Amino acid sequence: MERKMELGLYLFGEVDEEWLTFVNQLGVKAVVMANPQLPGDGRWEFMDLLQMRTTIENVGPRLAAIENVPPSFYDKIMLGTPGRDEQIENMAATIRNMGAAGIDTLGYHWMPNSVWRTSNTTPTRGGATVTSFDMELVKDAPLSHERVYTEEEMWEYYEYYMRAILPVAEEAGVRLALHPDDPPVESLAGIPRLFRSFEGFKHGISLVDSPMHGLDFCVGSWSEMGPGVIDAVRYFGERDRIFYVHFRDVQGYVPKFAESFVNDGNCDMFEVMRALKESGFTGWMITDHVPNMINDTPQGHRARAYTIGYMAACLERLNAAN
Numbered sequence: 001m002e003r004k005m006e007l008g009l010y011l012f013g014e015v016d017e018e019w020l021t022f023v024n025q026l027g028v029k030a031v032v033m034a035n036p037q038l039p040g041d042g043r044w045e046f047m048d049l050l051q052m053r054t055t056i057e058n059v060g061p062r063l064a065a066i067e068n069v070p071p072s073f074y075d076k077i078m079l080g081t082p083g084r085d086e087q088i089e090n091m092a093a094t095i096r097n098m099g100a101a102g103i104d105t106l107g108y109h110w111m112p113n114s115v116w117r118t119s120n121t122t123p124t125r126g127g128a129t130v131t132s133f134d135m136e137l138v139k140d141a142p143l144s145h146e147r148v149y150t151e152e153e154m155w156e157y158y159e160y161y162m163r164a165i166l167p168v169a170e171e172a173g174v175r176l177a178l179h180p181d182d183p184p185v186e187s188l189a190g191i192p193r194l195f196r197s198f199e200g201f202k203h204g205i206s207l208v209d210s211p212m213h214g215l216d217f218c219v220g221s222w223s224e225m226g227p228g229v230i231d232a233v234r235y236f237g238e239r240d241r242i243f244y245v246h247f248r249d250v251q252g253y254v255p256k257f258a259e260s261f262v263n264d265g266n267c268d269m270f271e272v273m274r275a276l277k278e279s280g281f282t283g284w285m286i287t288d289h290v291p292n293m294i295n296d297t298p299q300g301h302r303a304r305a306y307t308i309g310y311m312a313a314c315l316e317r318l319n320a321a322n
Contacts, residue, residue, distance in 0.1 A: 004319075005277060006030055007311055008064055008244070008284035009304060013037045015052060020059040022301060026308050030064035030284040031056060032107070032244070042073055043090035049101035064284050065177065065244060067107035067216070069094065071114070078112045079145060080157040088161065092168040099172030105243055107216040109179040110158060113144040113191050116183055122258045124251075128291040128303075133183045133224075135255030144189035151192040155203075158194060162208040169212040177214055177243040178204065180221035185254050197225060198232055205241060218246035220288065223266045226253045230267075230275045237279025245276065246288035247311055259289055262307045273314045277322075285311060 008030035009023050014037050023031060033056070038048045053063045074091055076084040098106060122132040169176055184196035194200050205213060215236055222229045236242050249265025250257045262269055273285070290303035 003282035005273075005282060005315060006284045007308060007315065008032055008286040009061075009308070010034050010067075010286055010288070011056065012299065015055045017059055019299060020056065020061060024060040026305060027312070028308060029061055030286075031061045032065045032067050032284075032286050033063060034067045035070075036066060040094075042087065043094045044069075044097055046097040046100050049097055049103060053101055053103055063103060065105035065107055066098065066103060067179075069106075069108070071112075074108075074161075075112060077161050078110060078154075078157060079149070080153065080160070084157075084161075088164050091165060095165065095168050095174045096172045099174045104173055105175045105177055107177045107179060107244070109181075110154075110194060111181055111191075113189055116188055124258065124291055125261055125264055128261070128293050130259040130291045131289065132258035133254075133256065135183070135185055138188065141189045144191060148190040149192060151194065154192050154194050155207075158204065159207045162213065166208050166210040166213055170210060175212045175214060175243050177216035179216045179246075180218050180225075182218070182221045182224070183254055183257070184221060184225045198228060198235075201232075201236070205236075211240070214241040214243045216244055216246065217242045218248070218288065219267065219269070219272055220246060220248040220250050220259065220265075223250050224254055224257050227266075229272060233272060233275040233281075234279050237276060237281045240280065242276070242279075242281050242283065244283045245281070245285040247273075247285040247307070248288040248290070259291070261291055262287075262310050269310075270314045270317070273311075274318060277318050287311070 007028050009028050011031045011033045013035055038044050056063045074087050077087050117131040118134045118137045119132045121129045124130045181193035181196045185193055222232055249260055249262060249267050249269060251260045251265050252258060287304045287307040290300045290307055293302045296302040
């Protein structure tokens with residue numbers, strides 16, 4: 001059976017059957033479990049992963065990926081500090097256990113000091129609120145990890161990890177999907193951001209060639225970098241390196257931008273979806289960040305339903321054209 005692009009939604013932290021029912025009602029077939037709340041000291045075990053998967057799939061949607069292990073699972077790996085080899089061993093065990101449990105994609109990032117926003121209440125269309133970032137406000141932020149790291153160091157640590165972990169991922173049948181730096185600026189609080197540009201991604205992917213080494217293509221983060229989103233989609237999509245997509249957008253570019261409704265940002269998102277299809281992408285697209293709409297829930301039921309409706313219409317139009 002030919003694989004096609006499909007729509008997905010996040011599941012946050014723990015299995016929530018009401019949320020999964022909402023997913024089913026929207027006609028969504030795939031969920032990405034973000035930041036799973038699983039037991040484990042530095043690693044996840046097979047039975048916990050398997051039971052999480054079967055609990056989700058017994059309600060209906062497929063568990064398409066896990067996104068993010070706890071930062072404590074690989075903080076030493078990212079910064080090259082003592083203990084990184086033990087963390088690599090634990091990450092290898094987690095990836096083997098994922099593969100054995102039938103979970104074949106792990107989304108991850110390479111941001112030791114995480115995602116940054118300077119406001120969580122920036123007004124957008126109709127009084128909805130979104131997150132935003134202004135580099136001017138954080139240019140003098142204190143160091144997040146005691147000292148200033150160099151870009152050369154960070155590349156060395158990334159290559160060291162990928163050379164150790166990709167053979168395990170290949171053996172386990174688990175794809176590693178890299179999220180862009182968010183915000184994609186040169187450095188924050190003493191930590192360089194490697195995956196802030198097209199050139200950074202080309203270099204990172206070329207360091208270790210593997211079919212398990214690819215992208216969680218966050219359209220919003222690529223849009224933050226500036227024009228060129230569709231060129232990046234075509235480049236990585238045609239090389240089968242886009243494993244799944246965060247389908248969102250922003251208004252403005254670094255050093256200052258704000259998130260937006262899916263059809264109200266820098267990009268023509270229908271053309272982004274068309275480029276994905278034409279490049280041969282056959283994975284899933286999830287809603288990712290959404291505005292905070294009036295009377296919405298903490299999980300964003302209204303905003304996510306709005307976004308899924310837009311995405312479903314774009315996808316139906318693309319499929320009808322073919």
